[in-house]
Amino acid sequence: MCLQREKPKDNVNMHDRDEWGKDPSVQIMRTVFKSMEKAQQTFLSRLGISIYDLRIRKWREKSLALFDQAWGKANRIGISMDATMASEMYLHCLAKIIASEGHEIPEGIVPEGKEVERLFEEMPQ
Numbered sequence: 613m614c615l616q617r618e619k620p621k622d623n624v625n626m627h628d629r630d631e632w633g634k635d636p637s638v639q640i641m642r643t644v645f646k647s648m649e650k651a652q653q654t655f656l657s658r659l660g661i662s663i664y665d666l667r668i669r670k671w672r673e674k675s676l677a678l679f680d681q682a683w684g685k686a687n688r689i690g691i692s693m694d695a696t697m698a699s700e701m702y703l704h705c706l707a708k709i710i711a712s713e714g715h716e717i718p719e720g721i722v723p724e725g726k727e728v729e730r731l732f733e734e735m736p737q
Contacts, residue, residue, distance in 0.1 A: 647695035648702045655703050658721050659710070671709050678705040682731055691727050700725045704732060 652672075656663065679702050686693055686701070693701075700723045707722045 644693075644695045644698045647699045651699040651703050652706060655706065655721065659715070659717070661715075667713070671706060671713070674709045675702065675706040678708065686727075686731055689731070691731060697725065697727065699723075700728050701731065704728050708732075 653663070656665075656668070661668070682701050682705060683693065683698075686697075691697070703722050707717045711717045
């Protein structure tokens with residue numbers, strides 16, 4: 613038995629079917645995640661870490677867990693989040709995780725926004 617893929621009717625492509633993409637909150641989050649991804653690539657490149665480094669997956673998982681905590685804390689203390697702020701906060705989390713595993717993070721490589729600093733000062737270590 614061979615299964616055949618049905619062709620979309622009326623030449624509708626997948627992009628046109630993206631109902632979620634029309635939601636403004638989804639559009640905002642896509643912008644946030646794209647900004648975070650770009651910031652992460654630049655950060656890892658500056659550290660001389662290959663995108664194929666096997667440690668990255670574990671670092672990302674730990675960083676995202678810390679990022680989730682930080683995002684919640686930011687909401688509770690009234691820090692508004694946009695793509696730039698989220699990227700700075702994520703890089704701070706990633707740098708913290710990478711440093712905790714013995715990799716040196718040169719000074720000035722992580723953006724230091726006052727709101728991000730305030731947020732992490734108030735979070736438990």
